[in-house]
Amino acid sequence: MSRPNLAIYRQLEEVVGCKWSVAVLKAIADGVSRPGELERHVAGISKKVLSERLRKLTDYCLLYKQIYAEVPPRTEYSLTLNGEKLMSIIDQIKTLDDQIRSDE
Numbered sequence: 001m002s003r004p005n006l007a008i009y010r011q012l013e014e015v016v017g018c019k020w021s022v023a024v025l026k027a028i029a030d031g032v033s034r035p036g037e038l039e040r041h042v043a044g045i046s047k048k049v050l051s052e053r054l055r056k057l058t059d060y061c062l063l064y065k066q067i068y069a070e071v072p073p074r075t076e077y078s079l080t081l082n083g084e085k086l087m088s089i090i091d092q093i094k095t096l097d098d099q100i101r102s103d104e
Contacts, residue, residue: 015060020045022090024053025079028063029087033076062086 015021023042032041039050054077057063062083068074079087 011060015056015062016086018053020049020053021057024050024057025062025083025087025090028077028079028083033078035075035077038077057083 016025020042023045024038027038027041032038035050035054038054039045039047042050045053054063054065058065058077061080063077064080064083066076066078068076
């Protein structure tokens, strides 16, 4: 039996293990696409942390960043196919958590 590549798990944890990553992904999945909207929608997140999360989630290919050549420039984010797959897994975890809590 081969050992799992721990570097892959560490990278995933760094990207989605942050408490803000899931909130940002969920907001984008719900249709909130612009940074200003995201900052208002995700309670408690700072502009600096939001920018960092958006960059990491984009670099990890979970988000797609679209920049429009307007004055002022407009930026919108959307889930990639991988981001949609991850949101499906997160939704399944939420369903499991709801079931566990209802059994208590």
